[in-house]
Amino acid sequence: MRADRLMALLLLLQQRGQVTAPEVARELEVSERTARRDLDALAMAGVPVYSTQGRGGGWRLVGGARTDLTGLTAGEARALFLVAGPASAATPAVKAALRKLVQALPEPFRVQAEAAASALVTDPRRWGASRVEPRTPRFLDDLQDAVIHGVQVRLGYVDRDGAGTERSVHPLGVVAKGPSWYLVADTDAGRRTFRIDRVSCVDPTGEPVHRPEDFDLAACWREIADEVDRRRTPLEARAVCAPHGIGVLRMAFGDRLEVGGATTGGRVEVVIRGADEQLLAGELAGLVDWLEVTGPPGVRDQLAAIGATLVGRYGR
Incomplete structure (x- = not known):
């Protein structure tokens, strides 16, 4: 999440003009030491930020510099708003700041950025005593794009017994559950959940996803997780x-x-x-x-x- 923190930190600087390490630590829910490292990282990355010492000191952007949001690509805009969803791990203050940016985005990106804000749910709790090591599944980006664009995909999948299948699915959302990633999708057999590290191929069909009007990814995932817990x-x-x-x-x-x-x-x-x-x-x-x-x-x-x-x- 460090890249997300750095983006949120830049937004805080633009919004407030000056911040201190303790303020950053409170807003981003990190230690003051981590906040100082992040501020240094912004400067090393070429962001025109500087610090002043003594009473009333803090960190500022040189000349009140601001990021030109019109320079964002569509992919960058979607990535930014993936951390602003209602059930993401970002703090409320960070979510609010990110969501405000949607008004500054070019019109062609705005719809996809708003879709990205509801495409991901983060559930930090592991399943039981799972010791799965965190890693990014091969087809995670492809499935997030399918959710955001509302496109059906032909999904190759290998189950826990090693049997491979293919089916057309309607991607509805992506969930980060502890170290594991899941796709929530509608299929001909009803709503299903797929572990993304077991996905063997993703081929967009070009057909639109039939998304229920009242679908709420966070609420849907709570029901799925509760049912899994009851079965376990x-x-x-x-x-x-x-x-x-x-x-x-x-x-x-x-x-x-x-x-x-x-x-x-x-x-x-x-x-x-x-x-x-x-x-x-x-x-x-x-x-x-x-x-x-x-x-x-x-x-x-x-x-x-x-x-x-x-x-x-x-x-x-």
């Missing part, structure tokens, strides 16, 4: 928890925890999802100071077995 953790354990233990449960289980209402005894009802009885009982076994599992019976039986094993191994 189909078992639900019911329990009651001491109020001061809720924070511990949130840290331990994240989105797998649902917090309910208070009981007559002052404890809090909770539901915790897991993959199966044995694994979930293993996760819950260390939380007995705060938690009492009320069901299902299989999880309670597994907890009792874990307790008996611990006593037999470590008890006197």
Whole structure:
């Protein structure tokens, strides 16, 4: 995201006239050290920026210089607005500044720039304990262009078993999920999600995408991610928890925890999802100071077995 930060930093300089490293750090949600490195990087890249020391000092553009947005290519304009979408990782201030630029873009680029702002969703959470290394898939740019231009593609795809298929799809959006990238698309068989690193070819057909009028990529992805999470953790354990233990449960289980209402005894009802009885009982076994599992019976039986094993191994 460094290139995006540098662009946002340049916009802040143009908007405010002068910025300090602490101000940049707050706006871009980075450390002051990173903010200073980014300011130095702008100068090294040839941007006419200079610093003044002492009280009232900061960083300024020489002579109030401004970037000529009419020099942007269509691809550069789209790339800029990919970080301005409603569900991107940019801060609200950065998103607002980027979206304002659409008014300064040449008319031929404006529609595509606006489309780019809703073409990408960033979801920083990994699937479970995934250790996939971040890398840019080969066909990521081609699929982003298909989404932005609203063009159907002939998609080659290799599934997890190594079987290859081809199909025509209507690209609706691209999602960055942790280190992995996904395409959300409509197909003859309904809406589907494709891991982009498994895409083997992308051939635009020239036919327009049939995009539902009420389609919202961020909302659609939330539904997809929730469904995947439910499939990965189909078992639900019911329990009651001491109020001061809720924070511990949130840290331990994240989105797998649902917090309910208070009981007559002052404890809090909770539901915790897991993959199966044995694994979930293993996760819950260390939380007995705060938690009492009320069901299902299989999880309670597994907890009792874990307790008996611990006593037999470590008890006197």
